[in-house]
Amino acid sequence: MKNKITIGITGHRDIVQTKELKRDIYKYLKKLVVDNKKAEIILLSPLADGADRFVADLFLELAWEYKNLKLTVPMPFDQKRYMEDFDPQSKEEFLEYLKVADEVIEVENTEGCNYKSVGVYVADRSDILFALWDGTFNAKSGGTGDIVKYAKEQGREVVHFLCEREGVFS
DSSP states (O other): OSHHHHHHEEEOTTOOOOOOOHHHHHHHHHHHHTTTTTSSEEEEEEOTHHHHHHHHHHHHHHTTTTEEEEEEESSSHHHHHTTTSSSHHHHHHHHHHHHHSSSSEEEEOOOOSSSHHHHHHHHHOOEEEEEEEOOOOOOOOHHHHHHHHHHTTTTTTEHHHHOBTOOOOO
């Protein structure tokens, strides 16, 4: 049994948040927590709108019962600059998350794109990377597909939760 398990999150900002998706992620997280009660379990979430906060909410729900869970927030910019990317309500929510975070980190831009840098940071430090993703590789640097591809190339375990996106119809 490991002493520490780190879960990273990558995903779309515009996921369709279904009951099934919530159930599947919660079930996976709960099993991981129950099977590893003596391990510190860390969630790395940049807390962008969408997938990042969706998983953070489920993780924090479990943290009320299991005290070995920790939230770490790697940010692509300093807090003031990062919050410029959020609408007013999202900014307020972000500040509430920061109040319960165990650690907040400003990630250095090592990839020529701050968002790619934070995605690579999360992937590199994750034992398990949750990908809330529609499965599309759109060649967008730092996008979900790009980070999933990178993580797999690095031999990381990627757990793919197939997601529909708002406004995207198949």
